[in-house]
Amino acid sequence: MKENIFAEIKNDIRSIIMPMLNMEIPLAVTETIEALWEDKRRPQIHAKKKIANGYTFTIALPAGVSFKDFYSKLDYFKDAAGGNNVQVDISQSGKMAILNISTDLLGDYFTYSADYPLKGILPIPIGYSKRGLEVIDLASLPHMLIGGTTGGGKSNAIHVIANSLLNLPEPPVIVLIDLKMSEYNYLENRVMLVTELETACQALDRLVQEMRKRQLLLKQSKFVNIGKYNAKCVTKLPYIVLIIDELAELKDKDAQEDLETLLRLCRSVGICNVAATQRPSSKIFTSKSFGDAKANFSGRLCYQVISNIDSRIILDSGEGALLPSIPGRAMWRNGRELIEIQTPYLDPEEVQQIEQFQTGGKAKGQQAYRNSNGVGRIGCKTNTTPTISIR
Ligand SMILES: Nc1ncnc2c1ncn2[C@@H]1O[C@H](COP(=O)(O)OP(=O)(O)OP(=O)(O)O)[C@@H](O)[C@H]1O
Ligand SMILES: [Mg+2]
Structure with missing residues (x-):
């Protein structure tokens, strides 16, 4: 109050x-x-x-x-x-x-544009700070927590993350868990979309198995991480990004334990996690205190929250409660750095329209996700997305 x-x-x-x-x-x-x-x-x-x-x-x-x-x-x-x-x-x-x-320290509205520098392995334009557009590399985090009250922009951030990753020359495999079944249907042909708890449990179990398989492979081939492995080996391991919108809906003890295992151990094998939640209190995880698992999220995106305590839970500092009431305005913490950003807005309907145009029109069969200048467009399909089975 x-x-x-x-x-x-x-x-x-x-x-x-x-x-x-x-x-x-x-x-x-x-x-x-x-x-x-x-x-x-x-x-x-x-x-x-x-x-x-x-x-x-x-x-x-x-x-x-x-x-x-x-x-x-x-x-x-x-x-x-x-x-x-x-x-x-x-x-x-x-x-x-x-x-x-x-005097405008930060603009209050930016439309998503795929025209951003492709720095790193999984670059994402997270938002505009006073310095300009901040592009982060999810692979180097490799886990991100998104928090904030309803309507702040958490799901929009997931649209931005998923579409940015899908537009990369080498897109990762994306497993998107949306147990609220609200808004990612337009991506169902391009990501592994999971909308039921039972399937989510299977997916998490499968990801832990994949992690163990990769750990063994790296050990046997004497590489310390996926980056070194991919640089030297002909058959590359694809990165995998697990995205969970509304973490609190994952009400299964085994699934929570699997997620905790992934958060703790999958850093070197190329599995990244992005989890969004309205209020990441300690009660979310029944198996263990959320604080322990939370420490593994080195990237924290905090939209406006109502209390200093909520802000501290997400960010480890109180700034999230002092943010102005602007949709898309957030604090971004990457390790020790904490900055205010305005996240770009991506309209899923626009993505669908572009996709329909491309699959129905001239672009069919030649779906370049980036033009020769390295400039991309939102929502273009690629044929190169590797897959893993989650069932
Ligand atoms: N970056 C942004 N820039 C401008 N407007 C935004 C931005 N992000 C979200 N909005 C506006 O706020 C609305 C709510 O955003 P969103 O659905 O992402 O919120 P949320 O945090 O996921 O809420 P909930 O917790 O209820 O799921 C959007 O429909 C859009 O109108
Ligand atoms: Mg949402």
Whole structure:
């Protein structure tokens, strides 16, 4: 309750302060330049451009003021323009410095685009931070927990993850457990979609067997992990990604134990886990305290939650309760780094439409998932998806 009030106050302050800061930015920049440099060596504002939530200044640097000198004053501009309420970037363009000051620390809506750099083995565009688009490599995590109250964007994050992985040149096998049977039917031909508890138990059991088989294979072939194995061996092992939407629905002791085993032991064999839940309390897992299993999720995506306690359960810190009420706004923790991000929105209907167009139209038979520039499109089928049997 108390946390809720704080979150509301924080939002109100944001909405009052931001427009005021916007009006003050040009004055702050002029005054800072005048205070820092004397007349003869003073950088000159060559152009000022209003952008959505701030300004871009093109500043001519006189002889004797290098870009490095100008850049070293970034904190002065930041303090004068609003401190932590503004984002300040300085870049170089010839003899000009480009000073960008924005009060919109993060945009509140981004559409999913498959045009992102393919860094790592299982790259996913997780969201936009102050630094720009954050692309993570699921293979290097390799487990991710997604938490937050209803309507925050957890399932949307799963749409983003699944479609991004399916569009890769070498897509992993995806086992998607959706016991709420709500929203992933459009993927049923492309992932192993599991909507019943009994099948989910079989799938988890099968994955543990697959893990043991791979552990043995790596041991016999003397490779420490799948990465090293795939680099040297002709027949590659496909990565496997297990995604569970609403972990609390997995109400079977054996299935929970299998999941815990996977979380603990499958790091080196190329099996990754993504689990979403509204409230990952210790009661979710009956077999063991959730805290133990949770420690294996090195990636944590936390949408808005109602209490500091819920935020701590997901993130190990309270920021999730202070997030503004913006769909798709989340905190992302990767190891020790914790950042605020706006996750991209992916409309499953759009994926279906593209797929229908491709299978019905010209694209049939030549379904390139990425064009020659490395730019991908959402929802394209590939013929290369390896499979494992889960029944
Ligand atoms: N990244 C986003 N950007 C903009 N809007 C979003 C985003 N993610 C979700 N939304 C909006 O919020 C709605 C709810 O999202 P979603 O179904 O993903 O929530 P959820 O956390 O899975 O909720 P539940 O716990 O009830 O399943 C979506 O239908 C969409 O309108
Ligand atoms: Mg959901």
